[in-house]
Amino acid sequence: MRTLIGAGLIGAFVLVAGVATAASVNDAARGAKLYDARCSACHSVDQNLIGPRHRGVYGRRAGSLVDYQYSDALSHSPIVWNDDTLDRWLASPRSFVPGSRMCIKVSASDDRRALIEYLKSDAVR
């Protein structure tokens, strides 16, 4: 009986973990499409365009690429890009970092989440 409950618990855990992973993978795939549609006019993963390149951006300090000319506001900011800071940045860059130069907002929170999953994914790491 005990083993059965144990096995059941492990099964439930594997199921929950599996669903969470599948959700992130789906979000990342949706995020990649959103990135093409809403970010790629100014950004690419490996090249600086109007905006800085994004490879490795998750976990990096804001405004820290040496070969991109950031606004003073972003280059002097102590922000490190994680789920929370990216969410606030994408919702409204200029309210989150006054004086910064990115002028678009992503108002839907599930779109922001998908974009963040994409920025965290192996494709952009």
Ligand code: HEC
């Ligand atoms: C109209 C051009 C434009 C678009 C579209 C745009 N960005 Fe930006 N982005 C910029 C600029 C310019 C900066 C640098 C801001 C500064 O220096 O103040 C920037 C900076 C960033 C940064 C900070 C990077 C770093 O190295 O610190 C992130 C993250 C970012 N953008 C994500 C996105 C995402 C995700 C999208 C799509 C939803 C997007 N941007 C769409 C112009 C744009």
